[in-house]
Amino acid sequence: MSDTEIRSVMVPVTGVELLLPNATVAEMVGFTEPDPIPEAVDWVLGTILWHGWQVPVISYSSLIEEADGEDLKGARICILKTLIDTDRMPYMAVITQGHPRLVTITEDNLEEIPTESNPIAVAGRAQVDGRDAVIPDLDRLGHLVAHAAFGALPLTS
Incomplete structure (x- = not known):
């Protein structure tokens, strides 16, 4: 048994669960209709105002x-x-289907699911305590969202 433990959350989204480090989740909020972004791609639903930030x-x-x-x-x-180094978009948001579940990841309860390739913004897939999960590539996701929502990669600080 390993002494390494990572506090994480399993976040249910449509069709899959996301495995995220607990430290990346700022808050869960009730659904409010996002303000649309003209000509945005279909996976960008818009922005919401959260603690003074326009969050995609x-x-x-x-x-x-x-x-x-x-x-x-x-x-x-x-x-x-977000993991991108910017003052322009420190947060992004994901639509979820329910409440996240706290999990502690150890060597014993995590098993990688090998794949030949992953979709963009997916770092990998795994099973946690027998449940399938997608591990997002948070760095790439932050850049994709910034580009799709604001039309350009955010300026770094």
Whole structure:
């Protein structure tokens, strides 16, 4: 048994669960209709105002082609800290289908699911305690969202 433990969350999105480090989740909020962004790609649903920030809201499931759309009835919004070095977009948000579940990742309960290739913004797939999960590539996701929502990569600080 390994002494390494990573506090994480399993976040249910349409069709899959995301495995995220707990430290990347800023807050879970109730669903509010995002303000649309003109000419945005279909997986960018718009922006919401959160603590003074215009936060882009996305359908991660649509981005990685796990779903054609989102059921917004009962949906929630998971605010994530971005990993990109910018003051312009420190947060992004993902539509979720329920509440996240806290998990502690150890060598014993994590098993990689090998794949030949992954969709854009997917770092890999794994099983945690027997449940399938997608591990997002948060760095790439932050850049994709910034580009799709604001038309250009954000200026770094």
